[in-house]
Amino acid sequence: RKEVEQDPGPFNVPEGATVAFNCTYSNSASQSFFWYRQDCRKEPKLLMSVYSSGNEDGRFTAQLNRASQYISLLIRDSKLSDSATYLCVVNVIQGAQKLVFGQGTRLTINP
């Protein structure tokens, strides 16, 4: 099983829709979780950290489900500018700790 897994998509949704995608992780001891977005041919940029109690930043909501070992990202009222690849990042603890990036989920918002 991969350390961090994401559905690669693509997800195609109409503008204004709500879209959610998950990221599963294999290491039950993981403590830190992040969502990044990456636009085509650009660098990944930190979108938000994911906290145990869940957190919201405007139209974006991140949640953590420790029991099932996944994090989720919900985007409400999606905009054309939300089209990007979304990467989840998890710290993996196997003796030492390291951050592991998922392969990304591609999202396209259609007008």
Add this chain to the structure above:
Amino acid sequence: NAGVTQTPKFQVLKTGQSMTLQCAQDMNHNSMYWYRQDPGMGLRLIYYSASEGTTDKGEVPNGYNVSRLNKREFSLRLESAAPSQTSVYFCASSADYSNQPQHFGDGTRLSIL
């Protein structure tokens, strides 16, 4: 507000040539990283430096060397470039290696002919 700066932004090399990609961060971060990303693929870690004075191999280190010159700078060297090394290279830094988010430079697009 520079963050992570990579140079050059674009480079074309011939097979067998050597070059060094430069990376500098101004956030006083301890850890720095080099990734490559091929079209339609995820990030793959080449080398990292958890702290000044240390470097370690990542997932795909073959054909590369690195130098952590000081706390700010981390360079990636291709000794004898091969077409398989055509890729986009990203440098990143973070406050620590284990659980702090990484901040990326805007990449170097490298083509090997």
